[in-house]
Amino acid sequence: MVTGSEAGALPGLPYEPLSQFRPNDLQDDSAFADCAGLRIGILIVAYNALSTLLPVLKRITPNVWRNVEEVVVFDDASGDATFELAVGLKTLLNVPKLRVVKHETNLGYGGNQKAGYRYFLDKGFDVVVLLHGDGQYAPELLAHLYRPIVQGAADAVFGSRMMMTYGGALKGGMPLYKYVGNRILTSLENRVLGLHLTEFHCGYRAYSLRALDRIDLSRLTDDFHFDTEIIIKLHHQRFRIVEVPIPTAYGNEICYVNGMRYARDVMRAVYRYKQTCRSTRRYPEFAEYFVHYPIKQSKYSSHASVQRLVGSNQEVLDLGCGEGGFAAELAKSGNRTVGVDAIPAPQTSSALQEFVRLDLDSGIEPLLQSLGSRRFDYVLMLDILEHLRSPEQILFQAADALRDNGRIIVSVPNVANITVRAMLLLGRFNYTERGILDRTHLRFYTHRTARRLLMQTGYEIIREQNTVMPLEIVLGLAPENILMRAFNAILAALTSLLPGLFGYQIILVARKGKPAAR
Numbered sequence: 001m002v003t004g005s006e007a008g009a010l011p012g013l014p015y016e017p018l019s020q021f022r023p024n025d026l027q028d029d030s031a032f033a034d035c036a037g038l039r040i041g042i043l044i045v046a047y048n049a050l051s052t053l054l055p056v057l058k059r060i061t062p063n064v065w066r067n068v069e070e071v072v073v074f075d076d077a078s079g080d081a082t083f084e085l086a087v088g089l090k091t092l093l094n095v096p097k098l099r100v101v102k103h104e105t106n107l108g109y110g111g112n113q114k115a116g117y118r119y120f121l122d123k124g125f126d127v128v129v130l131l132h133g134d135g136q137y138a139p140e141l142l143a144h145l146y147r148p149i150v151q152g153a154a155d156a157v158f159g160s161r162m163m164m165t166y167g168g169a170l171k172g173g174m175p176l177y178k179y180v181g182n183r184i185l186t187s188l189e190n191r192v193l194g195l196h197l198t199e200f201h202c203g204y205r206a207y208s209l210r211a212l213d214r215i216d217l218s219r220l221t222d223d224f225h226f227d228t229e230i231i232i233k234l235h236h237q238r239f240r241i242v243e244v245p246i247p248t249a250y251g252n253e254i255c256y257v258n259g260m261r262y263a264r265d266v267m268r269a270v271y272r273y274k275q276t277c278r279s280t281r282r283y284p285e286f287a288e289y290f291v292h293y294p295i296k297q298s299k300y301s302s303h304a305s306v307q308r309l310v311g312s313n314q315e316v317l318d319l320g321c322g323e324g325g326f327a328a329e330l331a332k333s334g335n336r337t338v339g340v341d342a343i344p345a346p347q348t349s350s351a352l353q354e355f356v357r358l359d360l361d362s363g364i365e366p367l368l369q370s371l372g373s374r375r376f377d378y379v380l381m382l383d384i385l386e387h388l389r390s391p392e393q394i395l396f397q398a399a400d401a402l403r404d405n406g407r408i409i410v411s412v413p414n415v416a417n418i419t420v421r422a423m424l425l426l427g428r429f430n431y432t433e434r435g436i437l438d439r440t441h442l443r444f445y446t447h448r449t450a451r452r453l454l455m456q457t458g459y460e461i462i463r464e465q466n467t468v469m470p471l472e473i474v475l476g477l478a479p480e481n482i483l484m485r486a487f488n489a490i491l492a493a494l495t496s497l498l499p500g501l502f503g504y505q506i507i508l509v510a511r512k513g514k515p516a517a518r
Helices: 053-058 062-067 082-092 108-122 139-150 176-193 209-213 226-236 259-277 284-289 302-310 325-331 365-371 391-401 418-425 447-456 471-475 482-497
Strands: 040-046 070-075 098-102 127-132 156-160 205-208 241-245 315-319 336-341 354-357 376-382 402-413 459-466 505-512
Touching (some): 040 053, 040 108, 053 082, 062 139, 070 082, 098 108, 108 209, 139 205, 139 241, 176 226, 176 259, 226 241, 226 259, 259 284, 302 325, 302 402, 302 505, 315 391, 325 336, 365 391, 391 402, 391 447, 447 459
Parallel strands (some): 040 070, 040 127, 376 402
Antiparallel strands (some): 402 505
16 A cells, blocks of 8 residues: 655754764765655565654754655554554644555565565656665665765665674674674675675664666565675675765664574575575575586686697687687687677677578588688587487588688587496486586486597597586685695596596587588
8 A cells, every 4th residue: 555645845843863863974964865866765674663664764864854755654563553653643643655555465574675666667767765664774874874975986875783883793792792793704705706895784773775776676575684695685786885874773672683694594595596596596585696618717628628739729619609718718819709608798798700590400510601712710509419309410511611720619518427337326317407417418428439420420539538526616615725626636636547437527629520520
């Protein structure tokens, strides 16, 4: 339910700031409150806020009331009379900019935010500020929150109780155990995510709605760690985050957060994000960041091996180029790449000399016709043959794209790898999001069957290599990590001794055979 349709007038309730905000330099927001023509909304999330909502509204400065377009209370199915109070305040005190929304069922802290952001997005607002209805955060500083966005200096602004302008969190009454937990969690999140925030866990925030519109909020949690997940998405999509100091205030408000569970959920969110970005597993809340075939940086990986095989200043045809990530790596050595894939357009198309959209399952005859007399030093088929219904067709046709001394480089997963053998021994054959048992694989290869495929399609194999199992992806360690380097060196030795057992991918380099053979 939404009440109210008026706009623009000043409210009829008095301004009653806390004593620390009575006229002084910190309280004066006249230089900050100007909306500069932008449509600004205040989202007040409320749950059982009967005793605190009115003081919160009274603490919003007159300058802010003049410059914002709406102040909307989103009551999350409170068990008390929060909704009735808000409606009564609007009517009795003549607060035309106040709107009130009540959810029939409790959506949760994150769910209530999502509903509020959707409300302002649908109405075409430019900026939204999140304010809690329990009075924990200072409404007197609303203008300080939205000002950097209005100035074009930020896409998101977070209040920080750890900055010392107002004395810091402990001086403001934050319990020591909460302070220590906050600092530990923030430090861990900064380290893992590569951020430098003073605080991750403050709920006083302002967002550019242009930024929120480009973030998928639908699958984020409805629980309290929603605030962490939205930081992760903002950072991943390279939006600008700015912090402003706010005071710490602990009063009689009821805390609905279980601290230990919250800490677990926060670290779980960070872990799920990193696992999705590493393409180890696709978690739904971060699914859009999953890359089916990420560029592998280890010196024993297929990408590093193929880079060394191609060398520099070559003409390359990359069949199944995906988003163009590998073409970007090849371009660093002066290689010129034509990419082919079924996707509409690669994200890194600038790395490609040309992109051709084509379903490889139908062959590449249209590509050959469009190329005319152009031929390539290398044709790459990296991890694509196992996805095709008829790989023989594309192998036959690829020979016509090679120069006389050209090479074809093929990589396929080794289904005889020790990990698959171990699973079969235990009676398991479970498909996964990526890897040897990728659920999109239609065919499986061993060293022998991969060689046979190339020879039967008219190629002479001149080199064979094996990659090591990508433990860095599984363990979440950087390839240059000293522990990872040691593991990879051991794996490389084992793979060299027993390629059929430890080899992860089979890389074959071949040249055209005699025309009769083809």
